[in-house]
Amino acid sequence: MTDDLAGLDGAFALVTGAGRGIGREIALSLARHGARAVAVNDYFADRAESVADEVRGFGIDAVALVGDVSDHGTALRLVDTAANAFGAVDILVNNAGNAGPLNGIGDRAPFWETGPDEWGPWLDTNLYGVLNCTRAVLPSMVESGSGRVVSVISDAGRVGEPDLAVYAAAKAGVAGFTRSIAKAVGRYGVTANCVACGYIDTPATSMLAQNPELLTRALRPYQIRRPGRPKDVAAAVTFLASPAASWITGQTYPVNGGYSMAQ
Numbered sequence: 001m002t003d004d005l006a007g008l009d010g011a012f013a014l015v016t017g018a019g020r021g022i023g024r025e026i027a028l029s030l031a032r033h034g035a036r037a038v039a040v041n042d043y044f045a046d047r048a049e050s051v052a053d054e055v056r057g058f059g060i061d062a063v064a065l066v067g068d069v070s071d072h073g074t075a076l077r078l079v080d081t082a083a084n085a086f087g088a089v090d091i092l093v094n095n096a097g098n099a100g101p102l103n104g105i106g107d108r109a110p111f112w113e114t115g116p117d118e119w120g121p122w123l124d125t126n127l128y129g130v131l132n133c134t135r136a137v138l139p140s141m142v143e144s145g146s147g148r149v150v151s152v153i154s155d156a157g158r159v160g161e162p163d164l165a166v167y168a169a170a171k172a173g174v175a176g177f178t179r180s181i182a183k184a185v186g187r188y189g190v191t192a193n194c195v196a197c198g199y200i201d202t203p204a205t206s207m208l209a210q211n212p213e214l215l216t217r218a219l220r221p222y223q224i225r226r227p228g229r230p231k232d233v234a235a236a237v238t239f240l241a242s243p244a245a246s247w248i249t250g251q252t253y254p255v256n257g258g259y260s261m262a263q
């Protein structure tokens with residue numbers, strides 16, 4: 001690997017939940033910055049295929065990996081399929097996530113009025129999805145003596161959000177998991193980091209962008225008073241996935257327009 005700031009030096013990357021939004025932009029950024037192939041996961045086949053086609057537009061290889069990463073067996077199968085297509089995964093981006101239906105601001109039921117049936121779906125993808133995919137890629141990374149795991153979490157997991165307690169628990173869990181993994185695999189040349197997003201304008205949050213009154217309220221705590229763009233997140237992920245970030249591990253990088261500044 002070179003120390004080129006922008007170059008991924010022909011790495012093979014797998015991005016989960018890459019069929020739209022932030023994940024799509026990460027897949028395209030990795031393609032643009034020197035990956036040799038990108039595996040595009042999503043549980044919607046049409047989304048995964050469409051982004052894989054966009055990746056191929058950069059003249060590199062791509063494979064669509066259709067499946068739900070919250071299922072352990074499926075995650076193992078997806079990583080196997082990826083490895084059979086293009087060799088062992090060098091970069092895993094755990095992006096697939098779900099903040100639940102967004103109808104407004106402050107209109108979700110308080111935690112004390114919810115039950116385990118509602119918690120499961122958030123924990124499944126946001127936490128177990130990360131554990132499953134990381135479990136699947138680490139053996140070959142450890143064996144080869146290099147690798148990058150970058151997980152997309154949320155400021156909700158760093159500083160808390162009143163209506164998003166379970167989501168925040170899952171995302172904070174990923175940060176703790178990442179620090180532990182970083183300590184376990186650093187000696188094998190593998191790094192693990194998180195990028196913690198503030199409000200990013202994606203299909204998942206489009207109802208905010210479409211409602212000027214809600215948007216103004218949502219942006220009030222942001223020092224840089226615009227929604228984040230998927231590209232803002234992709235830039236940080238691409239850097240952490242690159243050879244240039246080889247001495248950065250176990251960290252959580254906020255990409256949040258100044259929404260929160262303390263850890």
Ligand SMILES: NC(=O)c1ccc[n+]([C@@H]2O[C@H](COP(=O)([O-])OP(=O)(O)OC[C@H]3O[C@@H](n4cnc5c(N)ncnc54)[C@H](O)[C@@H]3O)[C@@H](O)[C@H]2O)c1
Nearest residue numbers: 017019021022042043068069096097154197199200202204
């Ligand atoms: N948009 C924001 O404001 C924001 C803020 C903080 C954190 N995030 C995090 O960023 C990540 C991406 O968010 P987004 O806004 O782009 O979401 P999005 O809903 O626009 O896109 C997510 C994609 O992931 C796929 N997906 C979801 N669960 C999956 C699973 N179990 N297996 C496979 N594919 C799955 C979906 O089909 C979808 O195509 C998530 O982890 C989210 O929690 C987003």
